[in-house]
Amino acid sequence: MDTGTHVVMGLALGGLATLDPVVASSPATVTSVMIATLVGSQAPDIDTVLKLRNNAVYIRNHRGITHSIPAVLLWPLGIVAVIYPFFPDANLLHLWIWTFVAVFLHVFVDIFNAYGTQALRPFSSKWVALGIINTFDPYIFGIHVVGIVIWAFGGHPGYTFLAIYIILIGYYIYRYLTQKAVLRAVKKLIPDATEIIIAPTMKFHQWRIAVMNPNQFFVGRANNNKVRILDQFKRVPVPETPVLKAAKKDKNLSAFLSFSPVYRWEIDDYEDFYEVRFIDLRYRSNGHYPFVAVVQLDRDLNILSSYTGWIFSEEKLRKKLDILPS
Template sequence: MDTGTHIAMGIAIGALATLDPVVAASSVTTEAVMIGVIAGSLAPDLDTILKLKNNAHYIRNHRGITHSIPAVALWPLLIIVIVSLFFPNANLFHLWIWTFAAVIIHVFVDVFNAYGTQALRPFTDKWIALGVINTFDYFIFAVHVVAILIWFLGMSPGPTFITMYSIIALYYVWRFYMRHQIAKKIRQKFPDVVKMNISPTIRFTHWHLAITTKENFHVGRAVGQKIFIYDTFKKIPIPESDIIDVAKRDENLAAFLSFSPIYRWEVDEYSDHIEVRFIDLRYRSKDYYPFVAVVQLDYDLNIICSYTGWIFSEKKLRKKLDYLPH
């Protein structure tokens, strides 16, 4: 989820923590727990700082080890150590309980996005992405804001947030049902479907579609239960060639391939270089596919430059490549 929603979730957990008799009995513990749960709701996303290094490291690692089982255990301990420096008289056990709950909920809700997490590391590096909730879901955020406002106005946190979580649980069930119905429509339209990527958008009834059949990739959108196909690409296996082999060893393309489950590829030859491009088919936006990996090589197969990330026009991509080291 987005940062704003994670903060709202942290405040909601902090409100529920006031029902804990130990927390309620101590204003120091109450303050420490509120800070702890907000920190716990944000901590797993600290890997966002990897963007400062480069996109390849970010793509490979965002929601990876920081969302893993060991990290879920370690984040609350780290937060307790820091918070206890400012609130030495707080009850550390109850601070740990509620901070631990905040970290778990953060990782749990991220599993429902299309991006997903590696929440089962170290047992498996598989990305778990259920694809039913957009990274920012205005309904979930709004329900949290309303519940928090009602609590601030003096309503008991128990009934307020139990009602809120019940509404959100029903919402999740409805989203799963919507996705299931779209999957049924896709199977009817494409009986030879091999794989389908159904990703939510910020619009409640709109879903991105990237469908793999035996011979083609189909890219489109579901609106309600209607399927619209915008582009169809022939499935062409990646050839075994020295150009591709060298390009795959580049860190940017390697990061792209570790993350993208459905893509097409191109190799273009120019007067002074060769360009290898891999294009993720899940994120079509205004007739453009913004998530790409590009590797440029000279004719001796030395890598000139490379890039991976989200670029929303060919002009901006060319400008980005021109600025990279050559």
């Protein structure tokens, strides 16, 4: 989920914790739990700072080790170790329990996004991405804000957020069933599909679709379970040519390939250099595919420039690469 949603979830868990009689009976425990759930709901996303280095490092590592099983166990210990000395009268066990719940919930809800997490590490490096909830879901964010407002106006935080989380469990189940209905519609339309990726959008009834069969890629949208194919591409395997072999050694393209399951590729042969482009087909927006990896190589196959990330115009891409084709 996005940072804002994790923040309101942290506040909500702090409010929910007031239903715990051990927490409610101790002002020090209440205060420390409030701080800990807020921090714990953010801690796994500390790897966002990797974006300051470059997109390749960020793509390879975001929601990786910081969302792994060992991290989920270690984050609460570290957070409690920092907070507890300031609140020595707090109940240590219940402080740890609610901190653990905050960290666990952060990783758990991220699994439902299309981006996903490597939550099974170290047992598996596979990305777990159920694609049911958008990274920012206005309904989830909004109902948390409503709960916080009720709390601010004197409502009981524990019962308020208990009711909200019961509603959200129903919402997640409904989204799951809706996605399954879209999946059935896609299979009916493309019966020989070998891989189907269905991703949510911020619009409640709209879903992004990327499909592969043995010969083609299909890109489309579903609206109210009605599937419409917007683009089709011939599925051409990536050949083992010297240019592509050299391009794959680039850190940006390597990061892209580690992350993207559905893509097409292009090679442009300019007078002085080659340009290799890989295009992720999951994020079609207004007829454009903004998530790409581009590598430029000279005639001796030395890498001149490269980029991976979100690009919404060719002009901006050229600025990133710093080389204009002649």
